[in-house]
Each structure stands twice: as C-alpha cells, then as structure tokens.
Amino acid sequence: MTTQPAITVEKLNVSFGDSHVVKDLSFAVSPGESYGIVGESGSGKSTVLRVLAGLNREWSGEVDILGKRQPKIRDKAFYRAVQMVFQDPYGSLHPKKTVDDTLAEPLAIHGLRDAEAKITRAMADVGLPASFRFRFPHQLSGGQRQRVAIARALVLEPTILLLDEPTSALDVSIQAEVLNLLQALRQERKLTYILVSHDLAVVGHMCERLLVMQFGRGVEEMSAETLAARTPRTDYARQLLIASEGFRRAG
C-alpha cells in the first residue's frame, strides 16, 4: 500500500579529493512531503542537495527521482521537474539581467510557449508587483530577490523544489513572508520540498520529517513532532537541539 517515493537516495557517497563528505547516506521522500536536512557546516547537507539537483557529478550510490534512476548528467526533462532555490539571493541572480530576463531564460531553454503569460503568472504567484518586471536585482530588496529566485524555479512548474537555506540571508520579518509563501505554494501545487537549513525552528515549522547530519552521515531521522517534543534518540541530535535554544549561564 505504499506509494512510490518522489525521491529515494540509497548509499550515497561523495568525495572531494581525499575528503569523504557524504558517507553511505540513504533516505526517501514521499510525494507532497516536505523533508528537512539539518546539520552544522561541513556536515554535507548542501552537498546532498547539489547531488540531487545534478550540480555535483562526482558521486556514487543510487538516486531515484520521480521513479527514474538518475544518471550523473541529467536530461532536460529532469530540470523541468526539479528546481532549486539557493541561499543567497544577492549571489544567485545575474546582476546584469532584469527580472524578466531571469524568468524568460528557463522558458527559452525548454522551448516553452506563452512566455508572456507564464512570467506574469510566476510573478503574481510569489507576490511581486508587475511593475518590478524590468528591474535589475540591485533595485530589489533581499526578500524581493528571493521571491524572484523562487519565481525562477516555479516558472517551469516543477514538482520538486530543492531549497538550500532559502531564508538564512534574510531578516526575520522577511523570512516569515518567504516561509509563508513557500508553504502556500506547496499546498496549492502539491509540491515536494527538500529544505536544507541550520535553523531547527524553521525546519520544524516547514517540514514533516527531518534528517540530522553530522560529518557526512545521517545521524538520525525524526518527525517534526519528535523535534517539537525534543525527544531525539541520539546524543548529537539532542546536543544540537539544546544549542539552538540559546545561551545558558552556568550556575
């Protein structure tokens, strides 16, 4: 009675030269689920996302996405189904391209018609006024840029969105707006998310399940309920939870 997972990762290993950054990692994400990956810097969480997105071609193991075994080099159809939003909206948008150029390019690559309507719709979906269409990134605030990055990912109408720290460069009030937008889009379009973050509260808010990573290994997979109840099984996950509660003065 189990539905086929949207994403299955089996014994994924990634090495850069001598450093083995992802070790025997396995997990599965159901369609429509939001799955979090948390860990400290160097835990390999972003590398996993880059492998899934096809940005990293040096890996071994098995990756199945939407029922298809994925080769190292992905085809065009893959990129229509899977899109990624990056951490830093100041770095991920081309500084010399307008919002219109940024949104039109994926459509041109995939030879999709009706670009005009699709761009208008993508901008409306992420709450950007139509008047922003011919602005450059430097004429937008951080939150607006991240909306452009999300619109760029959505314009191809993917089913899976890979989110790499989508709000960590933003102020908390802007973070709330972007997280609300992502939640609403997921409900509306039945999207599947993988959200990488170092912020446990954000992951607890956005995801149903999450994986804690340390030194390239999956330490513990838990539900959002376990996270909220603060009852992880492993010491490391517990430590991470305590650390994220803030400073505690001894004595």
Add this chain to the structure above:
Amino acid sequence: MNASSDQILLALDDLRVDFHTPTGIVNAVRGLSFTLGRERLGIVGESGSGKSMTSRAILDLIPHPGVVTAKRMEFRGQDLTAMDKGSRRKLRGRHISMVMQDPKFSLNPVQTVGDQIAEAYRVHHKASAREAKERSLAMLEAVQIREPARVYGLYPHEVSGGMGQRVMIAMMLIAEPDILIADEPTSALDVTVQLQILKILDDLVTSRGMGLIFISHDLHLVKSFCDRVIVMYGGKAMETLPASELDRAQHPYTRGLLGCLPDLDHPRDKLATLTRDPAWLA
C-alpha cells in the same frame, strides 16, 4: 536600571548619524540615547536599523560622507564630541574595541594570527617583542585555545571559523579595554561553536568588569545572553527593557519581531508578518 554615575562607561544622548549623499540626506541613526555600565547591553534590530552605525559612531569609524552629531557622547566622563581624531584613535582599541562578524574578512591573511595579536598589544603598550608574544600566548589560552604555541604560528586560512573568532576576541581583549563592542560576533558560526564563544565573552566580561555592547539580529540569543536590550528600528530605539522581560515587550515592533519567528513550542500554519507603522519613526 541605571548604573550609578561612577559606573557609567559610556553615555550617549541624541546620537545622530547622517549621510549626505547626492540624492539627499540619509538618516542612519536618528536620536539614540543610552548609557552603558559594566553590563551586557544588547542592541537588536533588522538590517538597516542603524545598530552597526551606532557602534561605528562610538568608535569614530563612520566613513565619508557620514556625519555624527550628539548632544552628549561621553566615555568615562570624557567628552568624545570635543576630541580630535588623534585622541579618538588612541581610545580605539585601547579603551573601546570591537569584534566584527566574520573573522575571515577581519584578520590579515598574510600575517600569522599570533603576530597579529602581539601587534595589537604593542600598538597600545610599550613592550618588547618577547613580552608581547608571551602575553599573546596567555591571551590565546584565555580564549580557550588548546595549543596556543601551535596556533600562534598559523595563518588565518589555517584556522576554523570558531578559532578565528577566538583569535579576534583575544586580539581585542589583549589591550584590556573598558568597553567591548561585539557586532554579530557569532552569526557566521555554527550553533555549538556560537555557545562556546559566548561563554568566553561572558566569562571575560564578568571577570574583567567590562561593558559589553552585543549587537545582533537574533532575539532569542540576546534574550538569553544580555542584561538589557535596546530594540532598534529605522535608526531609533523602539524600546529598552531588561532582557529577561523581552517576551513581555510592549512595543508593537518588538512584538511583531517575536511573532514572526517560527517556534517549535507553538506551531502555526502561517507565520505572522510584520506591519510597519510610519508613526514609529515620527
């Protein structure tokens, strides 16, 4: 919660920082007043709230075309507004010093970290190279670096982010300043490392009786770490309150900031968003 007059390290009244740009005057800080005693004072606010500009104004590091004015700006009774550049410079580093956000960009990449700490000491104190080195090693130990002698000879690219930030703190504290300004000292670090750094700062502030200005955008962190908090928005203080009472803040801006944070204990389908009231800046 005002410190008695001999305890006041820094007093600011109506601090303003204006940038005269070709397109008009930008008011980065608009009339901020506070006093700092031997305590941990938190300044929180979002980007553009003027929190970093405040610390730069205290250190006389506002770049052109910025202009700093204040009705009163005193460091231990000395009038900072009347002081010339040279005297301000002598205070900087020796009596008031600052730890920046990211050690990667604030350390000199072509000098060993130990030599940079020793240099900081010799700029402010007449000391032989040998004495400066001994003091630097002791300082590295004070910030809980395990093998000070080995770390002394490392270059910034050879140390981790957490270690780099310890080096920065060692460098800032070696001159034994009265006031330490920490501008987002831990936001580039992992949570577990962040707590170690805060513990070091906390111990040093307590044992040396320094005044600490802790600038951050992280409300939870400030609440758990500081004694008193100033909440800034648009260059103005919205409210000042004891850190322990931050959860009971009255001002709509502070309430809004707290409300839009995701909270594991109070899950919600939709996060509150902030509506900014132009009247706050009136």
